[in-house]
Amino acid sequence: xxxxxxxxxxxxxxxxxxxxxxxxxxxxxxxxxxxxxxxxxxxxxxxxxxxxxxxxxxxxxxxxxxxxxxxxxxxxxxxxxxxxxxxxxxxxxxxxxxxxxxxxxxxxxxxxxxxxxxxxxxxxxxxxxxxxxxxxxxxxxxxxxxxxxxxxxxxxxxxxxxxxxxxxxxxxxxxxxxxxxxxxxxxxxxxxxxxxxxxxxxxxxxxxxxxxxxxxxxxxxxxxxxxxxxxxxxxxxxxxxxxxxxxxxxxxxxxxxxxxxxxxxxxxxxxxxxxxxxxxxxxxxxxxxxxxxxxxxxxxxxxxxxxxxxxxxxxxxxxxxxxxxxxxxxxxxxxxxxxxxxxxxxxxxxxxxxxxxxxxxxxxxxxxxxxxxxxxxxxxxxxxxxxxxxxxxxxxxxxxxxxxxxxxxxxxxx
Numbered sequence: 001x002x003x004x005x006x007x008x009x010x011x012x013x014x015x016x017x018x019x020x021x022x023x024x025x026x027x028x029x030x031x032x033x034x035x036x037x038x039x040x041x042x043x044x045x046x047x048x049x050x051x052x053x054x055x056x057x058x059x060x061x062x063x064x065x066x067x068x069x070x071x072x073x074x075x076x077x078x079x080x081x082x083x084x085x086x087x088x089x090x091x092x093x094x095x096x097x098x099x100x101x102x103x104x105x106x107x108x109x110x111x112x113x114x115x116x117x118x119x120x121x122x123x124x125x126x127x128x129x130x131x132x133x134x135x136x137x138x139x140x141x142x143x144x145x146x147x148x149x150x151x152x153x154x155x156x157x158x159x160x161x162x163x164x165x166x167x168x169x170x171x172x173x174x175x176x177x178x179x180x181x182x183x184x185x186x187x188x189x190x191x192x193x194x195x196x197x198x199x200x201x202x203x204x205x206x207x208x209x210x211x212x213x214x215x216x217x218x219x220x221x222x223x224x225x226x227x228x229x230x231x232x233x234x235x236x237x238x239x240x241x242x243x244x245x246x247x248x249x250x251x252x253x254x255x256x257x258x259x260x261x262x263x264x265x266x267x268x269x270x271x272x273x274x275x276x277x278x279x280x281x282x283x284x285x286x287x288x289x290x291x292x293x294x295x296x297x298x299x300x301x302x303x304x305x306x307x308x309x310x311x312x313x314x315x316x317x318x319x320x321x322x323x324x325x326x327x328x329x330x331x332x333x334x335x336x337x338x339x340x341x342x343x344x345x346x347x348x349x350x351x352x353x354x355x356x357x358x359x360x361x362x363x364x365x366x367x368x369x370x371x372x373x374x375x376x377x378x379x380x381x382x383x384x385x386x387x388x389x390x391x392x393x394x395x396x397x398x399x400x401x402x403x404x405x406x407x408x409x410x411x412x413x414x
Contacts, residue, residue, distance in 0.1 A: 009038065012047040014081045015054050015100070016107045016372075022058040023374045031055060046075035057100045066099065073097060073121050078134055081107060081117040088114040088395075089402050092136035092164070095121045096143045096152040101234050101368055103142040104347070108372045109394045124155045130162050137402040140168040140347070144368035145177045146232040147259060166401045168346040169367060177343070177365045179231075179261050185342050186362060192335040193355060194362040196222070197263040199231055202252065205260050209249040218262075225265040230257035234368075236301050241265055267298070268353040268361050275300050277363070278320070278328065281349040281371055281390060282340045284397045287329060288390045290349060290371045291383070292320040300353075308379060318382040335360045346397065 013031075022028060032055050038048040049072035056065035091110070095103045110117055118134045119142075133139075141156055143149050156163070156171040176182060180199040186192060198219045205228075207213040215222050228251060229239040238255055242248045269275055277300040279290035293302045294313045307313050320328060329336065339350065339362070349369035353361040373387040 010045065010047060012079050012081055013051045014107055015105065016111060018051065018054050018058060019372075020374050024376070028055050028059055032059075044075050046072050047079065049075065050079060054100075062099055066097075069097060073123075077121045077123065077126075079119045079121075081110075081119070083114045083116040084112050085114050087116045089137040089398060090116045090118055090135065091398055092118045092120060092134060092139040093142035094139060094156065094163075094167075095119055096149050097121055097123075098148060101144060102146070102149055103144060104140070104367050105370050105372075106140065106142060108370060109391050111373060111391055113391065113395055115395055115398060122152065122156075124152060130159050133164065136164070138166045138168070138398050139164045141171050141174060143171070143174065144366060145174050148232060150175065168397075168401060169348075170344065173344045174367055177348070177367065179263075179364065182343075182365050183263075183362075186339060186365075189335055189338045189342070191332065192339065192360045192362060193266075195263045195266055196220075197261050199259060199261050202258050202260070205248070205262070206252060209245045209252070219264070222262075222264045226262050227265050228260055228262045230255060231259035231261050233257075236299050239299060241298065265298075266355065266361060268355055269298070270354075270356075276353055277301070278352050279349055279369055279371075280336065280352065281347070281369065282336075282343070282345070283347055283390065283393045284400070285340055286393065287336045287340070288371075288393060289321050289324045289328070289386060290369065290390070292317040314379065314382075321382060321386045331358075332360045339365075346401075347394065 018028070018031065021031065032052065035048045035052040035055065038045050039052070042048075049068055053065045053068035053072060056062075056068060091106070093104070093106050107117060118136055120134060122130065141153075143152050143156065145153065153171045153175050157175070176185060178199075179197045183194040183196050186194045187196075196219060200218065204218065208215055208218065215224065215226065219226075224245075224247075225241050225243045227239060227241050228248070230237070233239070238257065240247075240251050242251055273296060274294045275296070275298050276292060276294045278292050279302075281288045281290050291302050293300050293307060294310075294316060295306045307317070339360075340348075343365060345367065348365060348367050349371070350365050351363045351369065353363065355361045371387065371390055373384055373391075375383055377384065
């Protein structure tokens with residue numbers, strides 16, 4: 001486990017420990033019952049309430065998870081995950097209420113470290129929270145971009161003067177990561193392509209199923225097939241490849257969302273018939289490999305990629321890690337450097353592939369991409385040293401930020 005439970009049974013268990021249990025296929029019901037027992041003994045046990053909300057999220061009971069989170073935040077908006085051993089420094093993450101993807105999963109980057117994580121859930125309607133911050137050495141804007149978090153990020157951007165000086169990640173830069181806008185930031189980088197995206201409501205998208213509005217009118221230069229997803233969705237939820245208006249009509253009848261994002265489909269299949277998706281994290285300007293997944297299906301995500309049952313795919317991922325600086329990282333060095341420069345964030349990740357003509361194909365840019373060391377060692381042991389190196393780089397970034405503000409992105413010096 002990442003953070004052991006305290007002997008007094010009152011400390012926050014934390015998302016890493018709970019997610020690792022779920023990742024390994026363990027039954028979360030006994031943990032749920034222990035948390036319920038704690039709350040019966042003390043209904044104001046905020047740590048137990050927040051942990052219980054995380055358990056519900058991990059059990060795919062999002063509505064209940066949100067309800068329990070609201071209850072926890074009505075008791076306290078400040079939570080602490082203690083350092084392992086003697087604390088090196090204190091990191092304050094400025095968070096928003098919401099589901100698991102609403103905030104950067106910084107807990108994983110601090111796995112087993114001597115960094116204390118102070119988590120503050122902000123409320124735009126409670127200005128005192130913005131000025132009476134918990135003691136800390138360095139802070140990070142933890143809110144990820146989505147339609148639901150736009151208001152919080154705008155509030156953070158407007159509160160620069162009240163934020164601590166050593167604060168990672170400019171909220172305005174995070175806002176610019178939205179799918180429908182970030183492609184414009186990257187569109188003219190040599191050796192890189194990111195297809196244009198357009199956010200549309202259901203009514204506007206429905207217009208494309210008839211004869212009166214063409215796809216080219218709403219997304220200039222685009223033609224079917226396209227990909228479509230609910231705005232703000234992740235991990236392939238609601239993502240579909242649509243080959244024409246009839247497919248689009250059927251898709252809309254099966255999805256309940258009101259807002260969607262569309263983009264041209266780019267066929268990035270390799271010569272061997274496999275699709276490959278890579279995750280790269282940028283930490284203080286340096287790219288780090290996070291994972292590679294390969295599949296015969298175009299919609300590749302690490303958990304649905306053909307990795308566990310394909311030793312050859314794991315061997316390829318091992319080579320991706322071991323040879324990153326002389327292979328993938330070198331091949332796309334100029335594009336990766338330009339992407340990092342344009343995104344302008346201290347910590348951010350991209351999901352990407354490679355086009356058939358060898359360019360870097362960017363699918364998504366986000367601060368919320370998970371980098372973790374939860375994979376079973378018997379099958380994925382090759383990943384662990386690289387994840388530990390990534391974690392160490394992030395923790396070193398925190399230490400530098402705490403000691404020397406000049407090393408950070410310009411916004412925090414204002």
